[in-house]
Amino acid sequence: MSLRQRKEKVISATSSPEQEHSLQAMLDADSFNETRGTTSSMDTIRIQPRTSRHGVHDSEDVELTLLEEDERYQAGVGVLDSDPARASRQKTPMSTKDKRSMGLLCVLYLIQGVPLGLALGSVPFLLREHLSYSQLATFSLASYPYSLKLFWSPIVDSKFLPSIGRRKSWIIPMQLIIGTVMFAMSFHAEKLIQNPLDNIYLLSAAFTGLVFFSATQDIAVDGWALTLLSEENLSYASTCQTLGLTTGYFASFTVFLALNSEAFANKWGIPRLTMDAYLRFWGLACYAVTAWLFFVKEDKEDLDVNEMDVKRVYLTIWDICKLKHVQSLLVLHFIAKVGFQANDAVTQLKMVEKGLKKEDLAIIVLLDFPFLMVGGWIAGKFSTGGRALQPWLLAFWPRLGFTLSSTLIVYWFPMPPMTKGFLAFLVVHSILQSFAGTIQFVGVSAFHAIISDPLIGGTYMTLLNTFSNLGGTWPKYFVLKGVDYFSVATCKLNAVGKDITIKSQECVSEQGKSLCESMNGQCVTMQDGYYYVSAICLALGVLTLVFYIIPTAKRLEALPVNKWRVTSAS
Template sequence: MSVPDNNSVKLSSSNKSSRQRRKNKDKPSLSPDPNSKHMPKNHKYPALSSSLELEGIQIPPRTPRGGYGSDDADAIDEVELSLLNENERRAAAAGGMDSPPSKSKHGVSAKDKRGMALLVVLYLIQGVPLGLALGSVPFLLREHLSYSQLGTFALAQYPYSLKLLWSPIIDSCFFSGVGRRKSWIIPMQLIIGTLMLWIANNVEVLLETPAENINKLTFIFTSLVFLSATQDIAVDGWALTLLSHENLSYASTCQTIGLNTGYFASFTVFLALNSEAFASKYGFPVLSLSSYLKFWTVVCYSVTVWLLFAKKEDKPSADDEDMDLVKVYRVIWRICKLPHVQSLLLLHFVAKVGFQANEGVTSLKLVEKGLGREDLSIAVLIDFPCQILAGYLTARWSMGDKPLRPWLAAGWVRLGFAAIWTIIVAKFPGPTIGYSYFAFLVAMTVLQGFSNTIQFVGISAFHTRISDPLIGGTYMTLLNTFTNLGGTWPRYFVLKGVDFFTVATCKISEGGSETILEASECVSDLGKAHCADLGGTCVTERDGYYIVSVVCVVLGVIILSSFAAPTARRLQALPTSKWRVASAGGL
């Protein structure tokens, strides 16, 4: 079916004379009365596209336009309205597809509740390996590696930021009998559980000499993150169909709860239970990394078996089965050519530069200055339920037509916290801190975490709103890839920059005289041990952390004020139809 060109329709309509329309005014009309209460004069309603989908067209106002009189304008209205069938007119009266999703009057259905619970569990399994690779393992390695070596291990998080390269395979290749998303979720979770079991049986050997095994450790955890990223592609796509349209914004809440629970369990909870000081203080047995990994292996296997035999996935539609691999890559290219998509991807690529020194180095610096790992774990553990609450409140805040508004507001807050934490590190009193100072650190951690969650949920709600369900996994992954990449690519340079700008020397006193040696690495415990073997002490004359932190904050302020804020306001004002695949040229 071909769609009439609007201009030709309007011109042919305008050729009707007023006398002809007066002659036929008593005949029944196929078009609804524009003045009817069911058809507001100035509402927006859908029109037909080449794929028979609806897009937005605005009813012309009842005022003279160009050389047409008011009677001609009425005729144009009638012809435009006649392009819609009865169901489409009713949809038009309700506000069309470009209206922001509204909350269901009947609340969250039982089906949606079950879907939300499933999403939380799947994101939880995904968060456990990420908490290990991006959280606890770098802390365990910090005592033995320099910041440059930690920068090498930080490459393990790159698969999560490059998911787009293989996401079309996940979207287009599947077994209909198993399910479009289950075809990937089930094998990925089985392999994740098996790899965690292998790490559990070999972790003691790997961590005995981490400097020698840094490349092997990086490869192992890069593989683990790659598997989690692949599972994430399928789960993101499933979220678009697992929940009803009016409750789609809760998908980001499920992601926040699940990912944060898994991440915090593998980061803060594990570090606390793995600390001998924490265990002796509170009477808990020390939890080894091996035992922790074996526990989550059992959980991962159990959920996967339940998915395989107990959870049924809706059969793929005809459109799903028609999405071959080449077509998906072609659609991605068409989407990426859209100017507003390019603006959004560039926004994601630079929006997190200002936070990187704070989020990548501050915690390590606090531990280096004497803050116990168990104290840090308790602070973040208290922060966890606050972030769950923040995710819920932000999801409600992001359900309107301006989901990027909380994202922008929280961006300024995060920059403020990045500057404040730099001052806290500089003024940190030392290993012994009082309860009041610890309470202050906890409050700062909670408030900063609140702003992080607001940004995460806000941008996730925006992605869910604009993604086309036809290629949901790929579309979401395209957007999430650049979101993650914006926080990944600067991290390596930040860690390298700390070592580059740091001036540390090994001072050796012999017979009343002092010898100063420039140490290639006098920051980690290993470097300090080498200096101690020579009878000296490591002295840091200039800490590169402060230089890198100031540079990041200044760049963050410039980017947010001059580019990110105006771009975000412009993008969120676009109608939803502009982000659909059909708008990118169709399939």
């Protein structure tokens, strides 16, 4: 079966102009699930993971993305599938070919998850011991490429070497580059992280490159999933992504953070896992997987010339952006996550600064994971029907409440050692906070699935998800900068029996503390900028929610589906 026929089943679109009126009627009548037609050439552009587009009320087939604030959510939620017809098809025994294909997809997604877990998870915690928050803001730019895949996904989807294969033409070189970068870094990473002050730009560039190459590989792997799996098992593509990305991400974040801790290693009598050894292992693993790919045959695809027209795809994206309702939604996404940014970007770092051990933090994240999966299924139930944005709006208030409670937890954080009761409280708090975020994520993803034009569904969904992800990425740099900007620290000296206080630019990082200690002084933080930034974010979150987000979301949700169509909107 050709790629076009497979995509007909995946996105259920029609390209006949004469059918447009009847298509809209069927959408309004909730009968689009029974319709099958031909797809637009724009549907070759996708964002991870792929979502079957069955109709207005099939909103439980939700597309999940891995981006900044949501990286833990989308790594753990998976796909919520309640289509009875598809469930019936999936009861048939899976072929050996499909089982091998699923194994390959899981491994390819695993390779992507490893650098993401390092860049977005464990490395910022390791650097925090040596850098100020302003310096950490520079490293936070490494997460941007995964939020901006839209801008080069048409190129990856359209340009390739036929002798190698449409997807392998990108996956093989990307994996070789990822493996080479990690292997090269393995000879210097431990030293760079232990003394990052003079190497912050080198570290930022290296991990930004890793995230960029992982994002590029992700575009190709997502497309290959459509042809690797048979038609009746296409729904397992997102399952493979969830398993692979989750395993890689949490291995590099939770597991590595614990095994890298000297206290954890001494407690359990095991050798400490260094960053050098970890990167060297995964660099060699990338080479091994790449060698395996040379023995995997990629089926040839029947491609229309229009499907390979990169310029046409970019023009379609521009046409979508010119719709006034889409513009309102993009603005909504761009500001919607500002209220949570201090909590998402700084709170855990502050807890570690206050005495939370990295191994305890790893336990909190690890215990959070299974509840994320359950929370995703429950959130999917809340997001069914024609008002998918309702749970998204309702979850704003508890998320803002958890931002306030997290700030208070940091303020009243107990002195070490931490009791088991307080650790259990942090676990419960983290689970409830993650559940609220999961409800929001699934709700807005369901809304995207409802309004996306099936004629250009892949491009439409990619655009909306890009701005949704970017809304959780862009504020992080300014939040981290703001913590240092509003902080007031002093270096208290004792000279000739008199206390002398010298105002310092920052007395939190290793550099600031060392400078103060070199003068036989002690760092004293008179004003912690975290609380000011958290208050600003919380205030902006409440104001934008009441005066813009709620009225705008309700207005957009009430619009008929045809208003979101490029062909029919004025």
